[in-house]
Structures are given as C-alpha cells and as structure tokens.
Amino acid sequence: MKVLVVLTVLAVACAALEVPRKAVYLKDLKQEQRSIEGRITNGNHATEGQVPYIVGISLNSNGNWWWCGGSIIGHTWVLTAAHCTVEADEASLYYGAINYEQPAFRHGVTKNDFIIHPEYRGLTHDIALIKTPHVDFYSLVNKVELPSLNDRYNSYENSWASAAGWGAIYDGSNVVEDLSIVELQVISVGDCQAYYGTQTADQDVICVSTPDGKSTCQGDSGGPLVSNDGSKLIGVTSFVSSYGCQSGGPAGFTRVTSYLEWIKDETDIYY
Incomplete structure (x- = not known):
C-alpha cells in the first residue's frame, strides 16, 4: 500500500551543529524497519457528516x-x-x-x-x-474552504486543528474501515526545524505536536488538517518521523497557504 512519507532522523554530535536529516518514503525502507504502520493514532471515530x-x-x-x-x-x-x-x-x-x-x-x-x-x-x-x-x-x-489570500502569512502557531483519515489502528495492519479524527496543536517552524532540520521543515511545511501517541501516519497521506477556528484547510498530510508515528516526533503537513x-x-x- 502507498504509505505516508517518513524521515530517518540522524543523531547530532553537537546541539549547536545542525545535521541534515535523510528523508525517504516508507516503501523504500528495508522490510525490518517497517514496524510502524499507518493510522490516525489514538484518535476518535468520526460521526456521520462530521468530516x-x-x-x-x-x-x-x-x-x-x-x-x-x-x-x-x-x-x-x-x-x-x-x-x-x-x-x-x-x-x-x-x-x-x-x-x-x-x-x-x-x-x-x-x-x-x-x-x-x-x-x-x-x-x-x-x-x-x-x-x-x-x-x-x-x-x-x-x-472545505481554503484560507483567504490575505491569510497567506498566517503561521497558525499554537492553534488547534483536526486531522482525519482511515489509517490502520495497530502496527502491521492495513487501513481500517472506519474514519478517525484527532485534534493536534500546531507548533512553530523553528520547533519543527529543531527536530528535522531546515531542509525538511521549511516555510512550506506546517507541523503539529504528537503528545500521548496522537498522530497521523501511513494510510492518512494526503488527508486534511483543518483549523478548529474557522474550519479552513491549512495542511495536507505529508510525513512523520521514521522512529514511528507514536514516537513523539512532530507530524508534518504541506502548508496550504504557501x-x-x-x-x-x-x-x-x-x-
């Protein structure tokens, strides 16, 4: 199955030195690395007409x-x-x-x-x-409405948004039948860059924190990130950390305003 993009995160020898992170698609990883499969992790089942x-x-x-x-x-x-x-x-x-x-x-x-x-x-x-x-x-x-052209420079930092998808619900499973939705908080570009580096987390990316195992993952690729304030489409589901969707690394979306x-x-x- 097509999968969400994942990132191989390299260790840094010095906190002051930024090391570029290698980025690959999950389908290009070795089989033994595929321990985390796709899902909206720890979300809720969507109700009829909610999304x-x-x-x-x-x-x-x-x-x-x-x-x-x-x-x-x-x-x-x-x-x-x-x-x-x-x-x-x-x-x-x-x-x-x-x-x-x-x-x-x-x-x-x-x-x-x-x-x-x-x-x-x-x-x-x-x-x-x-x-x-x-x-x-x-x-x-x-x-779903797009942000207005006048809102193109809005970072949405610290705001809350909802992601949805049919990604699988446990490691190694396929996509699931029932749609799930999860609320996630947008973090700053700087915080995302601190994890992934500036080449991956550039100004055309919007990232969210993933506390308590709540995240998007493989199978959710391309799905929506919609602002809770105003219900605007602000992100397109793109990537997660190669350590896994529940590893605590930021989840990345293509920034629609760009x-x-x-x-x-x-x-x-x-x-």
Whole structure:
C-alpha cells in the first residue's frame, strides 16, 4: 500500500551543529524497519457528516494498490499529496464515507486528471490536485474552504486543528474501515526545524505536536488538517518521523497557504 512519507532522523554530535536529516518514503525502507504502520493514532471515530470534505482515495499502478486521503475544495476538485499520485495510473475516490466500504458514491479518475505541483521533489512541494466529475454538495459531501489570500502569512502557531483519515489502528495492519479524527496543536517552524532540520521543515511545511501517541501516519497521506477556528484547510498530510508515528516526533503537513496562488491558477478557487 502507498504509505505516508517518513524521515530517518540522524543523531547530532553537537546541539549547536545542525545535521541534515535523510528523508525517504516508507516503501523504500528495508522490510525490518517497517514496524510502524499507518493510522490516525489514538484518535476518535468520526460521526456521520462530521468530516464531509474528506475523500478516501484508492490508487493503482499496474495492479499495485495503495490508500490515501484528500479534501474536497470545489465541485470538481480534490486536494491531496503529490506523493500519493505521482506513481498512480488511476484512482477511485470514495465520497461521504464513514466506513470506506459504504461510501455515498464513488468516482473514477486517471492520471490525466492529476495535477502535481511542478516543483515536487521528495518531501518538498508535496501537493497535488485531482480533477473530478462534478459533485453536488449536501450534508455528507461538502467542500472545505481554503484560507483567504490575505491569510497567506498566517503561521497558525499554537492553534488547534483536526486531522482525519482511515489509517490502520495497530502496527502491521492495513487501513481500517472506519474514519478517525484527532485534534493536534500546531507548533512553530523553528520547533519543527529543531527536530528535522531546515531542509525538511521549511516555510512550506506546517507541523503539529504528537503528545500521548496522537498522530497521523501511513494510510492518512494526503488527508486534511483543518483549523478548529474557522474550519479552513491549512495542511495536507505529508510525513512523520521514521522512529514511528507514536514516537513523539512532530507530524508534518504541506502548508496550504504557501500554495494558494498555484491552486487559484489551476482551479480558479480562492477566497
């Protein structure tokens, strides 16, 4: 299955010396390192209509399937992570699902419907759009608003936000049927850089603390981080520490405010 990006964190010989962290996808790690599998860890089951903007995405390349999430931002647009779509030939989108086996409906798309950020490389610019058939909005299926263009420099530091997904619930399991949601607090870019270094945790990344084992993880890639104050989509689930989702390392998201102009140019959606 497609997995959330993870980071190999190297030890530092001196606290004053910043050592670049090596970053890899989980699928590129050796098998014995795959001790932590994906999930919203220690979250709560979502209720019907609580997260109407989330879609489950089953992606395929030559018969190999993986699972990601995405966010509805318009009648014909879903926002997700570039690392979810970059290798895919096609995808099925699950709308209005609490249990992913019982969606309100599904739509199929191909790689021709994927728009990957042109500067996507590794962990940088990890964001993509999916052009979808028209979707009507109602209580179970609805869009989430983007931050306004005037809010593009808001760091959201110390604010609370909610992440959601169908990631697995215990080590070694696959994605789970029921949607989970967890509240997480945004930390400063500086605090995130202290853990991952400046190349990984740059200004286009938003990080959250993960106390008490609460975190996003593999299988949640591409899913939403939505501010509790104003219900704006501020992050796209991207990476975690290679020590594990419950290790206490910050969870990383692509910072949506860094890409508002790109989204506007591609979709004509802006606020």
